[in-house]
Amino acid sequence: MREVALNVLVSEIAACSACALASGRTATVPGEGLASAKLMLVGEAPGAREDREGRPFAGASGTLLNQLLDGAGLSRNDVFITNTVKCRPPDNRDPRADEIASCSTFLSRQIEAISPQVVATLGRHALAVFAPGAVIGEAHGAPYQGERQNLHSGVILFPLYHPAAALHNGKLRPTLEEDMRALAALLGAPARVGAGTATLYGTPQEGVRAEAGRGG
Numbered sequence: 001m002r003e004v005a006l007n008v009l010v011s012e013i014a015a016c017s018a019c020a021l022a023s024g025r026t027a028t029v030p031g032e033g034l035a036s037a038k039l040m041l042v043g044e045a046p047g048a049r050e051d052r053e054g055r056p057f058a059g060a061s062g063t064l065l066n067q068l069l070d071g072a073g074l075s076r077n078d079v080f081i082t083n084t085v086k087c088r089p090p091d092n093r094d095p096r097a098d099e100i101a102s103c104s105t106f107l108s109r110q111i112e113a114i115s116p117q118v119v120a121t122l123g124r125h126a127l128a129v130f131a132p133g134a135v136i137g138e139a140h141g142a143p144y145q146g147e148r149q150n151l152h153s154g155v156i157l158f159p160l161y162h163p164a165a166a167l168h169n170g171k172l173r174p175t176l177e178e179d180m181r182a183l184a185a186l187l188g189a190p191a192r193v194g195a196g197t198a199t200l201y202g203t204p205q206e207g208v209r210a211e212a213g214r215g216g
């Protein structure tokens with residue numbers, strides 16, 4: 001069962017010390033959302049707020065992500081959100097390739113458990129996990145047609161810019177909005193898959209969550 005597999009992963013991630021990131025974390029950030037989500041979003045790495053709260057996209061990028069989802073007729077409650085690494089890199093630096101590699105079995109097992117129709121990557125680091133040769137400036141906003149890895153052939157890979165990119169460069173926001181609408185169209189309208197029957201999985205610290213998406 002999806003829920004059982006995801007709960008096992010939450011516990012394993014909480015106990016993980018496979019890379020150096022483990023020593024600096026406050027909380028692990030395994031991911032949260034709908035176990036039967038058709039859409040899985042994969043971001044880069046937890047930041048300071050995520051590290052404190054044990055939740056992905058809990059800060060300013062998360063606020064924008066929620067707005068982008070809402071604007072496209074999607075809802076954060078209907079997706080599953082995680083990151084390439086489950087612990088915060090120090091000083092918000094980019095996760096290193098060895099850290100992403102040592103965390104990749106968790107991500108693969110989350111994808112396997114959820115079995116989404118679409119994995120949408122947020123930013124170039126997440127895209128590189130699945131499409132090492134891809135250039136985000138060219139690949140964003142459409143199902144990825146090139147060589148892929150770490151993804152079953154039936155799962156659509158959909159690259160998006162990272163919301164933080166639009167926070168730094170406001171000109172990217174309309175592009176992200178348009179890309180999110182294209183993603184919603186791909187999933188089929190209405191995109192509120194599973195609404196009303198949601199079982200949301202959160203962190204070991206806070207257990208099951210019924211509410212997601214706060215800024216800061």
Ligand code: URA
Pocket residue numbers: 043044045046047050055056057058059061062083
């Ligand atoms: N918060 C996350 O959880 N991941 C990111 O990539 C950025 C902010």
